[in-house]
Amino acid sequence: MALPRLMFLLATVAAAAAAAANSRSLWESLAGLQPGTEDARQAAAVRELLERLLGPRAASDFSVSVNRSLAGPGGLDTYRLSSGAALGVVNVAGSSGVAAASGAYSYLKDYCGCHVSWSGTQLRLPDSLPPVPTEIIVTSPNRFRFYQNVCTQSYSYVWWNWERWEQEIDWMALHGINIALAFTGQEAIWQRVYLSLGLNQSEIDEYFTGPAFLAWNRMGNLHTWAGPLPLSWHLKQLYLQYRILERMRSLGMLTVLPAFSGHIPRGILRVFPWVNATQLGSWSHFDCTYSCAHLLSPEDPMFQVIGTLFLKELIKEFGTDHMYSADTFNEMRPLSSDPAYLSKVTAAVFRSMTGADPSAIWLMQGWLFQHQPDFWQPAQVRALLQGVPLGRMVVLDLFAESKPVYNWTESFYGQPFIWCMLHNFGGNHGLFGTVESINWGPFVARDFINSTMVGIGLTPEGTEQNDMMYELMTDLGWCREPVNLQQWVAKYATQRYGARNAEATAAWQLLLQSVYNCSGLCINHNRSPLVHRPSFRMTTDLWYNQSDVYEAWRLLLSSASALGASRTFCYDLVDVTRQAMQQLVSQYYLEIKQAFQNRMLSRLLTAGGILVYDLLPELDSLLSSSGHFLLGCWLEAAHLMATSDREAEQYDLNVRNQLTLWGPNGNILDYANKQFGGLVLDYYGVRWSLFVSTLVECLNAGIPFHQNHFNQAVFQVERGFIYNGKHYPSRAVGNTLEIARKIFLKYYPAAMHVPEDVHEAL
DSSP: OHHHHHHHHHHHHHHHHHHHOOOOOTTHHHHTOOOSSOHHHHHHHHHHHHHHHHTTHHHHHEEEEEOGGGOOGGGOOEEEEEEOSSTTOEEEEESSHHHHHHHHHHHHHHHHOOEEETTEEEOOOOSSOOOOSSOEEEEOSOSEEEEOOTTHHHHTSTTOOHHHHHHHHHHHHHTTOOEEEOOTTHHHHHHHHHHHHTOOHHHHHHHOOOGGGHHHHHTTSOOSTTOOOOHHHHHHHHHHHHHHHHHHHHTTOEEEEEOOOSEEOTHHHHHSTTOOEEEOOOOTTOOTTTOOOEEEOTTSHHHHHHHHHHHHHHHHHHOOOSEEEOOSSTTOOOSOOOHHHHHHHHHHHHHHHHTTOTTOEEEEEOHHHHHSTTTOOHHHHHHHHTTSOTTSEEEEETTTTTSOSGGGTHHHHTOOEEEEEOOOSTTOOSOOOBHHHHHHHHHHHHTSTTOOEEEEEEOOSSOSSOHHHHHHHHHHTTOSSOOOHHHHHHHHHHHHHTSOOHHHHHHHHHHHHTTTBOOSSOOOOOOOGGGSOOOSSOOOOOSSOHHHHHHHHHHHHHTHHHHTTOHHHHHHHHHHHHHHHHHHHHHHHHHHHHHHHTTOHHHHHHHHHHIIIIIHHHHHHHHTTSGGGBHHHHHHHHHHHOSSHHHHHHHHHHHHHHHTTSSTTOTTTTTTOOOOBTHIIIIIHHHHHHHHHHHHHHHHHTOOOOHHHHHHHHHHHHHHHHTOOOOOOSSOOSOHHHHHHHHHHHHHHHHHSOOHHHHHHO
16 A cells, blocks of 8 residues: 555655756845735734734824835835824834834834833823824844744743734734744644554654654654643644734744654654664653654655655645745754765755745754754755755854854855844743843844845744843844944833833843843853752852842832832842842852851751741742742643643643653753742752751761762652642732842842852852
8 A cells, every 4th residue: 555655646746846946046035035915914914913902092093004115125124104194193104014013113112112022011102192203214134033943832832822822923023023933733734644644643642742842853852752642732733823824924924834854753664664764863861762763864755755745735734935944953963974965865855845835945943053063064064054055045043142153154155044042941031141242243244254144033942031132132133233232221121111210220231231241152041059950069150240130139129119010010020039039049059068068057957948948938929929920820821722631631741841850750850940939839949958958967967968869869859749730820929019028128138248158159
């Protein structure tokens, strides 16, 4: 049965590939990427967005139009703002829906002092909108303003319903995003393809991971773990994808669909035993139980059969904007460093795309080049990139704010690239930024010799944190030169809170120069002792002066009487207080460590007691007072995706495991750490309690502390949290201002008077 099916599919693929041959120039293919939605529909979509944002006033206060002829050279997005004939009416015209939405948001920020972010909106409009004195015309220097990381799908979006997706797409349009990944629901299409190829359901179930780990299943890193995927999951994700694509496209965004990267389920080897496939090595700290994917040879005919069949089925289901994403070697060492082999792999991936869509353009994450620099030498990078015709691949310089690749690859050897800010790993909480780097980096890259830069991008592994960095980066997407950061952040504070406040502005100036100004190689993977398994080898190094955060904390709290009614202010107060308490955890950890090393039991009991019985419970109470920092919200969102108790249990495990052990045995322990109310007390707090009590026992018994023994004991605590079945509230409890003030009065004096020996260690 398999051979006739194979011959038929091969003939279909060959015909499609022949029709796909073309010789377009480097930029012709990119210039042709235009929204497929007609201008009138895009304008209507922007009006609907403004109505969701502003209510009935949107229709009377804004006149919105879209005309793609307004675009600048090369299709650069442009918006125009002017005052209408009627008093209080603002005319917004854009070359696309995204351009018009960006123009409207620019007006709301600059003329009305408004703000829209993940953590809340501030939309205090005057009774009559201020006029625009003279027409404003703004053209972005960036053809593309990209958003998302393949990992964002699992760290942030995995449990979202349509209501949350709608808010996100609105945020994207207002912030100028015109190209984004659209990966939702692809497993339903893959299942359809695998069944048509002859796999049985059990083989498919054995391949797919659970929802929280699908990002790594898609890149060939994992299989099976925390799965399988229920039928209800496929149906719900398909429904979401229809709505996501319709909304993005209605606003003039280009959507990037997934494509085949060469990884296959083991079941393919049963149906087609003659295929040339190799089992790769293990990924991260997983063994072959859940890792070691099978990769098809680029020269095997089944490569084109599977890749083109999948993409045809996907396009038939969802339509296309002609951009596709695939990552064959994400954190996976290729089988060979031979440039000829690497070129064949990318040529095969691209050929499977053009077999389904002759106009296909490949969007590839450039993470692999800086993740394994010993392998990816210039010859290997060049071969991989030039296996695709120039201009038919766009590379995301994924971590350009800290480790750019374009500057040592001669602008990716001629392939267009997007300068990206990765910023966040694992969705960690923690104040962090590289403001100087992102303020200058894109402009330096654009002026680089023979630069092929075509845009900027936001590529965080996790969203809903550090709003300021994303507001700045999206603002820069419309700028032709760096901004004055001090002036920018002062304006940001006023817009975010809806009022000018000297103390709040001063707080943001301090944060800008400290936590948000990491220079050199800075990776925002939170390594605070707070969120990691306790040991005597934990780092407390900081890239900034911690007293700046303590002073910003004081300034924010002192402005609470004036700004306390603002939701965004309350969020920031929680976040800055959380950061200050994270620093205090490091201080008490060092006291505990020194007390144990000096065999000072009373000092160990004092520092350990404060940390375990006061500081961490107070932090948990603070986080529980904000809906943005609740473990219960994440668990509730996952449970709402379930259609049975069994599914709810599976999804619950997915959530808890990703936040903690990240695998059955702590394979990527604490990588996706979050500071959530409930998680701090019942996970981090219990670990620290065990650590302190173990040290006390060691001193009392006169025996050394053995990390391996402790790890075995604490692992049971960590697993216990995952399976404890405890319900966590999804509604905030307590008064944020009162809790923050109580914590401040208790801990600020100690924070500003760190003991001398601890200060030296810090």
